[in-house]
Amino acid sequence: xxxxxxxxxxxxxxxxxxxxxxxxxxxxxxxxxxxxxxxxxxxxxxxxxxxxxxxxxxxxxxxxxxxxxxxxxxxxxxxxxxxxxxxxxxxxxxxxxxxxxxxxxxxxxxxxxxxxxxxxxxxxxxxxxxxxxxxxxxxxxxxxxxxxxxxxxxxxxxxxxxxxxxxxxxxxxxxxxxxxxxxxxxxxxxxxxxxxxxxxxxxxxxxxxxxxxxxxxxxxxxxxxxxxxxxxxxxxxxxxxxxxxxxxxxxxxxxxxxxxxxxxxxxxxxxxxxxxxxxxxxxxxxxxxxxxxxxxxxxxxxxxxxxxxxxxxxxxxxxxxxxxxxxxxxxxxxxxxxxxxxxxxxxxxxxxxxxxxxxxxxxxxxxxxxxxxxxxxxxxxxxxxxxxxxxxxxxxxxxxxxxxxxxxxxxxxxxxxxxxxxxxxxxxxxxxxxxxxxxxxxxxxxxxxxxxxxxxxxxxxxxxxxxxxxxxxxxxxxxxxxxxxxxxxxxxxxxxxxxxxxxx
Numbered sequence: 465x466x467x468x469x470x471x472x473x474x475x476x477x478x479x480x481x482x483x484x485x486x487x488x489x490x491x492x493x494x495x496x497x498x499x500x501x502x503x504x505x506x507x508x509x510x511x512x513x514x515x516x517x518x519x520x521x522x523x524x525x526x527x528x529x530x531x532x533x534x535x536x537x538x539x540x541x542x543x544x545x546x547x548x549x550x551x552x553x554x555x556x557x558x559x560x561x562x563x564x565x566x567x568x569x570x571x572x573x574x575x576x577x578x579x580x581x582x583x584x585x586x587x588x589x590x591x592x593x594x595x596x597x598x599x600x601x602x603x604x605x606x607x608x609x610x611x612x613x614x615x616x617x618x619x620x621x622x623x624x625x626x627x628x629x630x631x632x633x634x635x636x637x638x639x640x641x642x643x644x645x646x647x648x649x650x651x652x653x654x655x656x657x658x659x660x661x662x663x664x665x666x667x668x669x670x671x672x673x674x675x676x677x678x679x680x681x682x683x684x685x686x687x688x689x690x691x692x693x694x695x696x697x698x699x700x701x702x703x704x705x706x707x708x709x710x711x712x713x714x715x716x717x718x719x720x721x722x723x724x725x726x727x728x729x730x731x732x733x734x735x736x737x738x739x740x741x742x743x744x745x746x747x748x749x750x751x752x753x754x755x756x757x758x759x760x761x762x763x764x765x766x767x768x769x770x771x772x773x774x775x776x777x778x779x780x781x782x783x784x785x786x787x788x789x790x791x792x793x794x795x796x797x798x799x800x801x802x803x804x805x806x807x808x809x810x811x812x813x814x815x816x817x818x819x820x821x822x823x824x825x826x827x828x829x830x831x832x833x834x835x836x837x838x839x840x841x842x843x844x845x846x847x848x849x850x851x852x853x854x855x856x857x858x859x860x861x862x863x864x865x866x867x868x869x870x871x872x873x874x875x876x877x878x879x880x881x882x883x884x885x886x887x888x889x890x891x892x893x894x895x896x897x898x899x900x901x902x903x904x905x906x907x908x909x910x911x912x913x914x915x916x917x918x919x920x921x922x923x924x925x926x927x928x929x930x931x932x933x934x935x936x937x938x939x940x941x942x943x944x945x946x947x948x949x950x951x952x953x954x955x956x957x958x959x960x961x962x963x964x965x966x967x968x
Contacts, residue, residue, distance in 0.1 A: 475602070475679040482600045482677070483609045485650035486552070486593050487616040492559055492643030493589065494620020496582045500525040500748040501768060502628030502636055513570065520572045522884050525748040527576065528583040529877025535587020536869050543592055548599065548657040551592050556651065559585035560644040567634035590869060599659040602678055611783045614846055618779045621747050622772030629765040662693045723929040727855040728867055730913040734848040735872040737906040739879045740899045741802050741844040742836055746771065748880055756892045757813060758829045771837050778841030785842055786850055790918045798843025799907045805836040806900030814893035854917040857926045
């Protein structure tokens with residue numbers, strides 16, 4: 465329990481500490497995503513401890529997609545029943561064990577088991593990390609702290625590519641153990657979430673933790689949260705005597721609403737776009753791609769590190785760009801650039817293989833790949849995270865976030881599992897053509913469905929999806945609904961923290 469006496473550390477520093485405990489875990493997960501780019505080339509060497517065939521190698525890279533999806537269903541019940549802190553412990557341990565298992569691997573099966581554990585860890589933290597940061601941080605700091613999620617992920621990918629260029633894959637894994645271990649230790653000294661404490665009726669504990677984290681200047685939010693929960697509990701008791709509703713009819717009615725299915729279709733295509741834009745394959749197969757596009761004479765490890773650093777800096781730039789420019793402007797500017805680069809790379813690789821390039825120089829593929837990474841890191845990767853928190857009406861944010869995570873995990877697995885086989889079948893130029901076609905299709909759907917969301921209220925966005933403002937009887941029904949203490953409490957809690965996970 466945090467001490468009641470005055471602390472020498474400011475609330476901001478305490479919020480930085482609990483955010484860093486989450487961020488250290490996310491850096492470790494970024495290292496997991498980028499690790500195949502170090503592991504697979506070293507296992508292909510003649511003196512490697514054991515060999516992997518192409519199918520096994522693709523499973524090592526892609527298994528994260530399946531296990532992440534499984535893990536995302538494990539942590540929500542834990543964090544609701546046993547608390548955010550316990551859920552963070554549970555999410556950290558599999559990654560810690562995975563990094564310890566991998567260096568001891570002497571065959572595919574042991575290595576695969578370590579990757580499964582790491583994928584489960586990523587999945588368990590995915591729905592938890594934004595909740596942790598959102599509930600611990602002050603409203604004035606929350607946005608800045610949440611941006612550290614994608615930055616931490618990018619840094620983890622860059623870090624593992626950097627050290628893996630100088631160390632063996634076993635030594636690299638032992639270094640990466642530090643991040644989940646540090647997160648575990650920092651979690652020990654972090655408090656429980658005040659939002660969870662209030663749901664368990666531990667109001668005095670909630671007050672102590674809240675004031676330890678936020679100081680005495682945000683008591684209004686604290687008392688509103690406690691009062692809202694008390695009203696919620698009272699209303700739930702009275703509601704239990706109410707009439708039972710037909711759940712099936714409610715479900716059918718909800719599915720037919722434009723403000724429900726349009727955002728889901730939009731976000732599913734946005735997540736397909738993220739994975740086919742190239743950042744996912746470059747994280748896992750960077751040395752292979754660089755060698756095939758730039759040529760075998762280049763230093764693939766140098767360019768892998770360079771592109772990882774560029775990704776990290778571009779993610780930082782995206783924080784400012786997203787706050788300045790409209791969502792549609794950024795989406796279609798970076799999306800259009802990404803489509804152009806995909807087809808330009810396909811043409812370059814094809815004509816180079818045919819020996820029909822009128823002019824060739826190393827700076828051409830370097831420029832194209834750097835532009836591609838810039839488009840991905842500044843727009844394709846962060847924008848779906850932002851838009852996903854804006855397009856879903858509050859009452860559908862939970863299910864919308866779940867479907868978004870499922871669509872992301874599925875396409876993440878599909879892209880990494882099929883990449884090497886696709887390259888073998890149609891070549892690198894054919895792969896870029898396929899990816900360019902998929903991105904073009906997704907951009908058309910997004911063009912048709914995406915409203916401008918910047919500086920607009922959730923109600924205005926919902927009205928645009930519906931195609932009309934609320935009718936008078938709908939307004940009256942909504943006002944009546946909002947007067948319900950249960951609904952009012954759920955809406956306040958939903959507005960306080962992001963509900964859609966932030967993918968990598």
